Amino acid sequence: MYLVTRDQMQALDNHTIHALFVPGIVLMDHAGKAVADKVMEDSPHRVVICAGKGNNGGDGWIAARWCHQYGAEVEVVTVVPPEQLNHDAATAAKTAVAAGVPWRVYSPGDELPDADVYVDALLGTGTDRPLQGALQSLAAALNDSGRPIVAVDIPTGVNPNTGEVTGDAVRAYRTVCLAAQKLGTAISPGCHYAGKVEVVDIGIPVASLVEKSGKSHDMARLITHSMVRELLPKRLNESNKGTYGRLAVAVGAMQGASVLAGMGAARVGAGLIALMATDRLQVSTPPEFVVQVRPDGWTEPAAARALVMGPGLGANAEAWRQVLEQFKGPVVLDADGLQLIGSLDKSRHSTVVTPHPKECARMLGWSTDEVQAHRLEAARQLAVKTGAIVVLKGFHSLVVSPDGRVHVNPTGDSSLATAGTGDVLAGMVGGMMAQSLDPYAAACAAVWLHGRAGEMAGEQLTSASTMASDIVDFISRAIRSIST
Ligand SMILES: NC(=O)C1=CN([C@@H]2O[C@H](COP(=O)(O)OP(=O)(O)OC[C@H]3O[C@@H](n4cnc5c(N)ncnc54)[C@H](OP(=O)(O)O)[C@@H]3O)[C@@H](O)[C@H]2O)[C@@H](O)CC1
Ligand SMILES: [K+]
Structure with a gap:
């Protein structure tokens, strides 16, 4: 619309x-x-x-x-x-x-x-x-x-x-x-x-x-449920896990965040989730995930169609710069991964960045209040500065591309105001990209479904009680709500 x-x-x-x-x-x-x-x-x-x-x-x-x-x-x-x-x-x-x-x-x-x-x-x-x-x-x-x-x-x-x-x-x-x-x-x-x-x-x-x-x-357009229904990758009877793509997620100090990202990706249909870790995981992981541990650190990326880097990365984000530089597919950068944006080759990478207002402010040299008062201008400037598709989180998240496209997401409420929901979103965007969705479309579809899953979780559990893992659980219901 x-x-x-x-x-x-x-x-x-x-x-x-x-x-x-x-x-x-x-x-x-x-x-x-x-x-x-x-x-x-x-x-x-x-x-x-x-x-x-x-x-x-x-x-x-x-x-x-x-x-x-x-x-x-x-x-x-x-x-x-x-x-x-x-x-x-x-x-x-x-x-x-x-x-x-x-x-x-x-x-x-x-x-x-x-x-x-x-x-x-x-x-x-x-x-x-x-x-x-x-x-x-x-x-x-x-x-x-x-x-x-x-x-x-x-x-x-x-x-x-x-x-x-x-x-x-x-x-x-x-x-x-x-x-x-x-x-x-x-x-x-x-x-x-x-x-x-x-x-x-x-x-x-x-x-x-x-x-x-x-x-x-x-x-500019509003993201609508019919738009998301059109964008969702079609599931074919004649298909296998490779059809829906492999997503790699870099695992840092806060391992739970990376697992949440992987679960978000799995619930939007990615074929396989590979966690790139440097330590044995201390948090429980779905048995479907492939966990690869390299104690000496990663020097090259895992084989994957798309990469999510940022959720839970912690202070040691720099250790992942080389991996990012060598990865050739589309990338989602979030949280501590945002500081690696300079390593991306704009001509080679399709990148989606998912900053919250404070992170956006830091990247632009603005205050958070300035970002919140001028959200569209902030997202536009960040898209031009980074050459990446920007998802500026917050109420009515914005999706803005460096070439000037703007979509506004109407879904989501206070149920999402809790730790880990941003990690789930980053994973959902990556999960869509692993299924070969164009990164801009992936960002639009993911923010809408994420917001809708939050609303539905809040309706059932109350917005106060909703946790990020509940958002993961409600993604399937959000998908069902548009496919009927
Ligand atoms: N045929 C059509 O086009 C249709 C239009 N439609 C309707 O028209 C609306 C747009 O109408 P509009 O262009 O006349 O402007 P509108 O918002 O009424 O402002 C009027 C004037 O106020 C002034 N002004 C501005 N800011 C000010 C301020 N802060 N404090 C004080 N004054 C201020 C400024 O004049 P100025 O003082 O600068 O001379 C401005 O020109 C549209 O929203 C829709 O409702 C529908 O009916 C469908 C058909
Ligand atoms: K009015």
Whole structure:
């Protein structure tokens, strides 16, 4: 599913209006009605719609007219009087006023009239600077109201292109996105302000326009279960363990982490897991794993289609540099393995790195807070700097390639916030690559399944009790959930 930026949405709007001859006010009427339909689902008695000066405000005025028509008690709180609005927004307000919708102009510090639900139609994709004055005051009043807020297109104050929030922003429990989901509602922190996101059809044929434009590769996307179903390697009756590939996992000081990575790989279908160890393993290992111990250390890689290096490696990561340099297949680098990134030949290796925000910060020379405030920019910069596909972990993980592709993963919750889950993920990516999946696709499929397995484990065990080994156990259920 496409996630669109401001410019991309404006191009789609313009094409629909000027080349497909659908008037802007018609699109706005569809938008406002769709918002009203969503708002009325909870049967509110009184609805207050906060409207800005642009087309997002226009959507709000239309929604007000429809809520009024549906029998709700409605009032519009506007930052500019209707006579100062332009174009379609002016028409929208005129229809609402003519229908009998009461309105008032808001000044900073005014009290917000009471409501069962508020609608945030202050700013949409036109947002280009932090909130000030009346908008800032209204956003604060909405957040302080304690009542549910439905945002139109994007919560006011959230950057539509990046999800960044500089200063104040409206905290909605639900966001009705018009025609397509805005990228900023999918990426943290914006996704926390958006709440539940629903996309409504307002008559802009987004998918076909994007495909016809030949620019679909430029568009960011949400990873969906149907995408993952398509990507999952097919299991053939006529096959053997070699068909699904051998994955090598480097075993360091914390052996359990490497075993978790191997189990993640096995559960996504890798044919054989080979653990490259330097000591006898002190942790229990599935009997299916091949454990090769070389007490003098590894100087060359084990025979394998893909390699995972990092989980549990510990301080002695340097000892593995030579192995990495000699390995010719795709590699996953995680945790302490990330410091070996400089050994990879960008022209020879397909690499996926899976840093958490702190590791990403260290690699970029940023603070962790900076990474979390600018997640998309951080992931993009790291991808360019390393030449690797970056999986930036955290709520709504990002998958970003050096050539600019972006996927956002919607699965996963607090069940994953426990030791070892990152090791499982690194193994799952490696397990997919061992099955010859393209590394970018492997990263997308693995993060989605990992998040889904976490959610399912949390549902059954509670998120507090879920451990990384439970995530491993629930991978099969996550796979089954998309294959039926
Ligand atoms: N036909 C269409 O295209 C359709 C569009 N649709 C709807 O239109 C929305 C986009 O509308 P839009 O482009 O008018 O922008 P919008 O977000 O309303 O902002 C308005 C103006 O506010 C200003 N401003 C910006 N930041 C500010 C700030 N921090 N604080 C104060 N002011 C600020 C800035 O103007 P400036 O002050 O810079 O002159 C900006 O131009 C879209 O999200 C969707 O809801 C749908 O109806 C479908 C059909
Ligand atoms: K809005």
